[in-house]
Amino acid sequence: MFICSSCSATSAKWTGKCPTCGEWNTFVESTVQKWKSKVWNGKIVETRALDPNPSQKGIERYVSSSGELDAVLGGGLSAGSLVLLSGEPGIGKSTLALQMSEWYASRNQNVLYISGEEHIGQISARAIRLGVSHPNISLLTDSEFDSIFATVERSNANIIIIDSLSVLSSSSIEWSPGSISQIRIMTEMCMHIAKKMQKSIILIGHVTKDGSIGWPKSLEHLVDVVLFLEWVRTENYRILRALKNRFGPTDSVGLFRMEENGLIDLPNPGLEFIDQESSVLSGSALTFTIEGNRPILIEIEALTTYTKFWYPKRSARGIHQGKLDLLIAVMSKFTGVDLESHDVYLNIARGIQVSEPGVDLACIAAISSSKKEKPLGKTIYLGEVSLTGVVKNVLFLERRLMEANKLGFVHAVIPASYEGKIPKWMECTRIKNIKELK
Ligand SMILES: Nc1ncnc2c1ncn2[C@@H]1O[C@H](COP(=O)(O)OP(=O)(O)O)[C@@H](O)[C@H]1O
Ligand SMILES: [Mg+2]
Known part of the structure; x- marks a missing residue:
C-alpha cells in the first residue's frame, strides 16, 4: 500500500x-497487514440494557462570566471535554481565548493558556488591553507538542487553551510537521488527556478566508464540541455558534460586540440592530428574524424613487435580489402600490444578512411605507408572503412575539392563521392577505 x-x-x-x-x-x-492471525479469537462480552434511572448528576460544567459563551456551550463548559474553536484569521479567536481564560479564572478555575503563535510581549499587551490579569491564569509560549503534552499532564489547570493547533509540531509523531496527519494525532492525544485527567481542552483552529473550511473540518469528528466564530458582516458584531456539541444543543448562538477592550456579551441584541429614531421616518419597518434559535430585532429600510431610465432599478442588500423582485411582483398584483415607474432599494440595517421568509411582510411594509411616505411607527411585521399574496405563518412566531414584548413593543401585524399565544400587552392585527396591509 x-x-x-x-x-x-x-x-x-x-x-x-x-x-x-x-x-x-x-x-x-x-x-x-489486514489480519494479525488467521484465527478469529474474539471473546464474548456481557451486553446490558439501557439504564431506566440514569443518575441525575450529569456532567460537571464550568460556568464562565459570559452568559453568551455559557449558552452556546449548552450551559457551561463540560469537564473533560475537547473543544475546537475555529474561525477566519483576524476574527477574534485569540481575543476570545484570552478573555475565556479570565472568564473561567474569575470563577475559581485554573486556566493554562498556551500560545504557539505569539510571544509573551504580544500576549501581555493584549491581556492589558482586554483587562485579563487573574492570578489563576498561567501562560506558556511553546509550539513543541511533546513538551506541551508533558506540561499539561503535570499542570494543576483544569482548563487548557491551545492557540493554535496549526503551529504545533511534534518530533515523536511520524508524518511531516504541520501535516494534517500530525495534527490529527495531536488532537487524539488531547482527547486522551482530556478524558483521562478530566481537563477541558480548547483547541483553536483556522479557517481559510475564501470560506472553505480547511483541515478543521477533518478534525470535527475527533472532538466533543465544535465552536465557530463568525462576522455579522460589516459591523463589529460576532456570532459564536456550536456546530457540534456532544453535551448540548447546536442551535444556540452567542452574540458579541467587538470593542477596544474585547468581546462584550449582547444578551439583548434587538435594540443594537435598529435606529431608535427610524420609527418616525417612512420606508422603515421592524421585524424579527431568527438566528440559531434566537429572535433578533432588525430594521428593513426601503427607498422608492421615480425612475429616470427606461426600466426601473431594483437593488437589494441583506436579502436575495430575486426575493425583492418577487415581492415587488406580488405587491403590484395584490396591492394598490404601483411601482412600475419607480426604482426600489431595499436594505437590512447594520449589514445583516437574512435568508428566511419570516421577514417578507416587513419588506413589503417598508417598500409600501416609502412609496406612500407614511411612517410605520413601532409596529412589528411578521409573516411570510406567498405568490398569491397570502400572509403565511412563520417558524418560531411565538418566540418572536415574546421577544418583541420583552423589548417593549406593543403592536404587531401577524398572519391570520397564527394560533399560538399572544403576549400580554401586545395588540396584534391579524391579516390574511397583503391587500389588508394599511
Ligand atoms: N486595539 C483594538 N481595538 C479594537 N479591536 C481590536 C484591537 N486590536 C484588535 N482588535 C480586534 O481583534 C481582531 C483580531 O483578533 P485576534 O484575536 O487576533 O484574531 P484571530 O486570533 O482570530 O486571528 C481584529 O479583527 C479586531 O476586530
Ligand atoms: Mg490568533
Whole structure:
C-alpha cells in the first residue's frame, strides 16, 4: 500500500501527486497487514440494557462570566471535554481565548493558556488591553507538542487553551510537521488527556478566508464540541455558534460586540440592530428574524424613487435580489402600490444578512411605507408572503412575539392563521392577505 505522508490517504499504486491533498511526492510505500492471525479469537462480552434511572448528576460544567459563551456551550463548559474553536484569521479567536481564560479564572478555575503563535510581549499587551490579569491564569509560549503534552499532564489547570493547533509540531509523531496527519494525532492525544485527567481542552483552529473550511473540518469528528466564530458582516458584531456539541444543543448562538477592550456579551441584541429614531421616518419597518434559535430585532429600510431610465432599478442588500423582485411582483398584483415607474432599494440595517421568509411582510411594509411616505411607527411585521399574496405563518412566531414584548413593543401585524399565544400587552392585527396591509 502507498500512504500519503501529508494527509494519510492510501493508494494501491504509487502516484506523484496525492489526489486527496494535492501534495507532490508524498506517497510512501508501506506494508499493511489486514489480519494479525488467521484465527478469529474474539471473546464474548456481557451486553446490558439501557439504564431506566440514569443518575441525575450529569456532567460537571464550568460556568464562565459570559452568559453568551455559557449558552452556546449548552450551559457551561463540560469537564473533560475537547473543544475546537475555529474561525477566519483576524476574527477574534485569540481575543476570545484570552478573555475565556479570565472568564473561567474569575470563577475559581485554573486556566493554562498556551500560545504557539505569539510571544509573551504580544500576549501581555493584549491581556492589558482586554483587562485579563487573574492570578489563576498561567501562560506558556511553546509550539513543541511533546513538551506541551508533558506540561499539561503535570499542570494543576483544569482548563487548557491551545492557540493554535496549526503551529504545533511534534518530533515523536511520524508524518511531516504541520501535516494534517500530525495534527490529527495531536488532537487524539488531547482527547486522551482530556478524558483521562478530566481537563477541558480548547483547541483553536483556522479557517481559510475564501470560506472553505480547511483541515478543521477533518478534525470535527475527533472532538466533543465544535465552536465557530463568525462576522455579522460589516459591523463589529460576532456570532459564536456550536456546530457540534456532544453535551448540548447546536442551535444556540452567542452574540458579541467587538470593542477596544474585547468581546462584550449582547444578551439583548434587538435594540443594537435598529435606529431608535427610524420609527418616525417612512420606508422603515421592524421585524424579527431568527438566528440559531434566537429572535433578533432588525430594521428593513426601503427607498422608492421615480425612475429616470427606461426600466426601473431594483437593488437589494441583506436579502436575495430575486426575493425583492418577487415581492415587488406580488405587491403590484395584490396591492394598490404601483411601482412600475419607480426604482426600489431595499436594505437590512447594520449589514445583516437574512435568508428566511419570516421577514417578507416587513419588506413589503417598508417598500409600501416609502412609496406612500407614511411612517410605520413601532409596529412589528411578521409573516411570510406567498405568490398569491397570502400572509403565511412563520417558524418560531411565538418566540418572536415574546421577544418583541420583552423589548417593549406593543403592536404587531401577524398572519391570520397564527394560533399560538399572544403576549400580554401586545395588540396584534391579524391579516390574511397583503391587500389588508394599511
Ligand atoms: N486595539 C483594538 N481595538 C479594537 N479591536 C481590536 C484591537 N486590536 C484588535 N482588535 C480586534 O481583534 C481582531 C483580531 O483578533 P485576534 O484575536 O487576533 O484574531 P484571530 O486570533 O482570530 O486571528 C481584529 O479583527 C479586531 O476586530
Ligand atoms: Mg490568533
